[in-house]
Amino acid sequence: xxxxxxxxxxxxxxxxxxxxxxxxxxxxxxxxxxxxxxxxxxxxxxxxxxxxxxxxxxxxxxxxxxxxxxxxxxxxxxxxxxxxxxxxxxxxxxxxxxxxxxxxxxxxxxxxxxxxxxxxxxxxxxxxxxxxxxxxxxxxxxxxxxxxxxxxxxxxxxxx
Ligand SMILES: C[S@@+](CC[C@H](N)C(=O)[O-])C[C@H]1O[C@@H](n2cnc3c(N)ncnc32)[C@H](O)[C@@H]1O
Numbered sequence: 001x002x003x004x005x006x007x008x009x010x011x012x013x014x015x016x017x018x019x020x021x022x023x024x025x026x027x028x029x030x031x032x033x034x035x036x037x038x039x040x041x042x043x044x045x046x047x048x049x050x051x052x053x054x055x056x057x058x059x060x061x062x063x064x065x066x067x068x069x070x071x072x073x074x075x076x077x078x079x080x081x082x083x084x085x086x087x088x089x090x091x092x093x094x095x096x097x098x099x100x101x102x103x104x105x106x107x108x109x110x111x112x113x114x115x116x117x118x119x120x121x122x123x124x125x126x127x128x129x130x131x132x133x134x135x136x137x138x139x140x141x142x143x144x145x146x147x148x149x150x151x152x153x154x155x156x157x158x159x160x
Pocket of ligand 1: 009010014031032033034048049050051054055056
C-alpha cells in the first residue's frame with residue numbers, strides 16, 4: 001500500500017506474535033516506548049493502541065511519539081476510557097487488566113496531547129470504532145464530540 005510500517009513493544013513474545021501475523025515488509029523492534037530507537041521526525045504517523053494505559057512512563061512515551069513524528073504528521077491514540085460506564089463497572093469488580101492499568105479520562109488524555117498540536121477525540125465502543133473499514137480518522141470526523149464510550153480514540157496533528 002506504499003506504507004513503511006515499523007512496530008515496537010517491550011515484550012519479545014508480543015513482537016514474535018506481531019511478526020507471525022504481519023504483512024510482508026513490516027519491521028518490528030523490541031524496544032521501550034519511553035526511549036524509542038528512532039531518529040527525530042522519522043514517521044508521518046505514529047500510533048499507540050491499547051498500551052498507553054499499561055506503560056509506566058506515559059508522559060515520556062507521548063513525548064517520544066511526538067519526537068518521532070514529523071511536523072504536520074499525525075499521532076493516533078486508542079486507550080480505555082476511565083470514565084465510561086463499562087469501565088467503571090469493571091473497576092468496581094476489580095477486573096483485570098483494568099485495575100492494573102493507569103486509565104485516563106478524556107480530559108486527562110486531552111491534556112496530555114494538547115501541547116503537541118491540534119487534538120480531535122471521541123469515545124466509542126471498539127466495535128463501532130472499527131466500523132467504516134476501521135478508519136479511525138474517518139470515525140473521528142463523523143463522531144467527534146462523543147466522549148462516553150469505553151474506547152477513547154484521539155488524533156493529534158503535530159504543530160509545525
Ligand atoms: C494490552 S497489550 C496491547 C498490545 C498491542 N498494542 C495490541 O493492541 O494488541 C499492552 C502492551 O504494552 C506493552 N508495553 C508495556 N510497557 C511498555 C513499554 N514501556 N514500552 C513498550 N511496550 C510496552 C506490553 O508489552 C504489551 O504488549
